[in-house]
Amino acid sequence: MTQPSYADYDVPQDLKFKTHDIIRMGGFNCSARLPAVQFADVLQAPNKITKATVDLSFCVANKEIIVNGTISGEREVECARCLKHVTQPFCETFCETYSTKLEIIDIMYVIRQTLALTEDIRFLCAPACKGLCAQCGHDLNEGPCGCKEENLSPFAVLKGKFK
Numbered sequence: 190m191t192q193p194s195y196a197d198y199d200v201p202q203d204l205k206f207k208t209h210d211i212i213r214m215g216g217f218n219c220s221a222r223l224p225a226v227q228f229a230d231v232l233q234a235p236n237k238i239t240k241a242t243v244d245l246s247f248c249v250a251n252k253e254i255i256v257n258g259t260i261s262g263e264r265e266v267e268c269a270r271c272l273k274h275v276t277q278p279f280c281e282t283f284c285e286t287y288s289t290k291l292e293i294i295d296i297m298y299v300i301r302q303t304l305a306l307t308e309d310i311r312f313l314c315a316p317a318c319k320g321l322c323a324q325c326g327h328d329l330n331e332g333p334c335g336c337k338e339e340n341l342s343p344f345a346v347l348k349g350k351f352k
């Protein structure tokens with residue numbers, strides 16, 4: 190069964206939903222655009238979230254409320270290999286279960302937690318980023334730097350061993 194969508198449901202700005210509202214409506218879907226300033230401290234500088242939208246689905250089942258959420262938007266991150274700053278889209282999902290005995294369901298807390306977990310991943314400007322030359326710091330995505338290749342390649346070491 191699909192949930193009714195309450196487009197005009199007044200989504201609380203701090204995303205603290207009243208449990209009795211959710212139960213009264215028998216669950217619902219809603220979405221909200223969130224001010225990026227609310228996530229200013231979630232990622233470590235210079236990485237930051239610049240745009241965020243959340244889609245939520247509340248289901249009431251027995252004594253539980255199940256919340257499925259998708260948070261998507263844009264973030265500005267520093268590439269772990271070449272240190273370039275890039276803007277990239279992101280999309281994270283979460284699923285949480287709450288007791289109907291709770292007065293408030295704090296979705297902002299879950300979103301912040303979900304986004305903070307993405308920090309463990311090393312951000313890259315592109316999966317094939319070549320990074321910086323370990324010797325001169327040149328951005329190898331822009332072409333070779335002229336440093337001696339054999340010093341950089343791990344195979345050069347092996348070659349020397351088997352001579």
Ligand SMILES: [Zn+2]
Pocket residue numbers: 268269270271272273313314315318319320
């Ligand atoms: Zn890069």
Ligand SMILES: [Zn+2]
Pocket residue numbers: 322323324325326327334335336
């Ligand atoms: Zn170099």
